[in-house]
Amino acid sequence: MTAESATITLNAKDYGSDQDVRWCPGCGDYSILAQVKKVLASIGAKRENTVFVSGIGCSSRFPYYINTYGFHSIHGRAPGIATGIKLANPELQVWVVTGDGDGLSIGGNHLLHTIRRNIDLNILLFNNRIYGLTKGQYSPTSPQGKKTKSTPMGSVDFPLHPLSVALGAEATFVARALDVNTKHLAYVLERAARHKGTSFVEIYQNCNIFNDLAFEYATGKDTKDDTTLYLEHARPLVFGKQRDKGIRLNGMDPEIVTLGDGITEDDLLFHDERQAEPSLAYLLSRMHYPAYPEPMGVFRCVERPTYEDQVMDQIRTATSRQGEGTIENLFDNGETWLIN
């Protein structure tokens, strides 16, 4: 390495673009942007080798505010664009920024298939449970009964749970974080960035204009300790302000128990993010407020060959077997004849 090309350490603000950020004041997106920049700095991301790809929606303005390469594409299609970028140049680190409408409604199909291929992308799904940019219609993650402009009598749509969907497609990295818990968010984002394969992160993000306080149960000072549960690998599922409550398995179902009176941490369900089967992670993804505390952190982190590595392996194998193709042998299919 020459002196010129020696790594120059960038800090978080070096990743900011010169564009004015146009999200509404108080939007949860600001916090996510700040943490992403911080993580880019901490992983030493090279700006020129980093690409942010997005679809359409509030969250999808994200690439304009990061001064790496970026692509603000069309509604729901960011995973396809990102796949093409990664396959054309696997050296690039590619992030996908999407929302609950963009990723799970119009782009649901792409999300599912991108995840199952395990292409090395970091997918951040900003879930605010509402359509913001189109001014307040219900989204595929809005709860049933949600009253919006397009559902004056309440939504009759049954919602999707993003992590269950990702696990159904057997994502190799699945996590959840909250926009306002910045330290934990940064931890989760860094884990996602360092994972090889598709990383899927659901970020609870408050839309203070059209769906304010949607996650207040999980962020409110008085309630958050009882409504959220922070996952730690190989540790029992404990939560509560006094850390006196836990999750125990009763047959196939999780149940909330209070520690003491003969119940110890050893009786509780232990988290294992590396389990080959996604069943435990799926069970955790099914725990919803108000019946359960909602898990935060890394649900699943396993290794599986990435799509692009396998594609490139096949190219290398074919090339070593047949030699690098030349135009001459492309033309001559072995069934040629000569006319004199």
Next chain:
Amino acid sequence: MVVATKRTGTQEGSKRIIELDDITVRFCGDSGDGMQLAGTQLTNTSAIFGNDVSTLPDFPAEIRAPAGSLAGVSGFQIRFGSHKLRTPGDMVNALIAMNPAALKTNLEDLEPGGILVVNEDAFTKNNLGKAGYDQDQNPLDSDSLSGYLLYRVPMDKLNAKACEGTGLSGRAAGRCKNFFALGLVYWLYGRSMEPTLGWIKDKFASKPAVAEANAKAIKAGYYFGETAEMFPVRYAVAPAKLTPGRYRRISGNEALAIGLVTAARLAGKTLFYGSYPITPASDVLHELARLKNFDVRTFQAEDEIAAMTSVVGASFAGAFAVTGTSGPGLALKTEAIGLAVMTELPMVILNVQRGGPSTGLPTRTEQADLNMACMGRNSEAPLCVIAPATPADCFDMALEAFRIATEFMTPVILLSDGYLANGAEPWRLPDISKLPRLCIKHPKTGDEYQPYSRDKKLARPWALPGTKGLEHRLGGLEKRDGSGEVCYDALNHDHMCRTRRKKIDGIAETIPNLSVTGDDHGDLLVLGWGSTYGAITLAVEQCLKEGLKVSGAHLRYLDPMPSNTAHVLQSFKRILIPELNLGQLLHRIRASYLVDAVGLHKVQGKPFAVSEIQSEIEKLLSNGTTA
């Protein structure tokens, strides 16, 4: 109607040999009968012999429709000749029908007095019923076929007998009867069995019993022709006078695949092909998937939209990016193509057209996506549209597509169709040193760079992720010219819409002029585009021979059209535009050039017969009124 002309007669042994300029044969049978294979073998053998060849496969959309049914009939037409053919022939000189359904669906295309070879054993009551014949009225026994030279061959029995001792089951041996029929045709037209025997040996190297049975079947068919006193004459077709060189048989889809890889190799680029399987474009994906040692990266996407968006992404990252599809797929790709127009990235979109609308006629040909290719996007979204004229031209136009895409930083839609895709002709291997070199330039670190600055051709720079210092953001929102920043300014939008259109118009300065067959001015110009080239050219040539004052011209560039198009059109009193749609080029020509052109339209899932165009020309020139 083009009928082979009889030239000379000679005697060889007891059989008279008649020499012809060209012959058209069609094999037809159940879709599981191996008709495509028999046809392909006759094509290869004739090409190796030195004939010009032209083929027209015709198969149902169903993989295996019920045996014996009309829906399940599969056909393969091949014409071979001692001169340049251009089309697979209007009427067939010989029809090989393997069952009653095949006879029923194909007889109308057999010329009067033509050779009709039938597998007599398949004309059972049951099969007659399935084909809609009266079960008690075998057409072979009636007078209905008296206008043809009917040869009843008990192929099932003869083939079974030939395959005895190979160890194959009766059912497996039955699958060889296409080769029995092929052997008979080889004898009838004096073809050598060697190329096919060689192919059998290679193909079934690991299945010696199958190889033996197929070899025995073809020989049995051949010797049956020789020994049975059925056929009074044999026919011969001399080799064609083709330009010297090394040749291979090529279909339109093969030529597209090879052309794309060649373009990428010449430019030193990775070829990325993102596609979703669809008839009749899938063979391009199959061809390319085999070429991994050429650094071809194929991606079978989850749907047409993802295929298109992956291509946009791959182009952004610097690959030669291509997608291939057919009409319904192009409809789905529309929005992403608009994004490609807005981001001004180079890429190629193959549309192998088929009958529509909707699912339409998946395996049949049509030219009805011209409007969609030129105009099928929201707002003002111009791009370049080109169309190859023959299967081999697909190679040249694939190279041309990338030349234009990269020189002008634009998506290019290439309109092929089912007829070109599956049709085949001999292709002279090009001199590699004379192929156009694409010189691709990417801005480098330190270069003065603005994402939407423009060169003389109005193309913007293609800066690639991975280049330090050129980090930029693209997207579907309107751009400020130059900086490429998001811009909602009214006058900038007006300027950008006009600039994008002007850029595409400028391509006209880099493409060949429209050339005219026949006089460059006169009473009637026949103007075509795409795959109708062969039929139109033959019809014009035929009319010229008859002394009619007619000329022909063919558009391979649809948007923009060649610079001299207006001049050519204005040099003729009348213009006839035959196309396999209800007048899409016609309307573009009338709207763009204010000429009173008339159309000849056909939407039957079939190519034009030369005779159809010829008689329209004759009609127009004789009565002087519009069609």
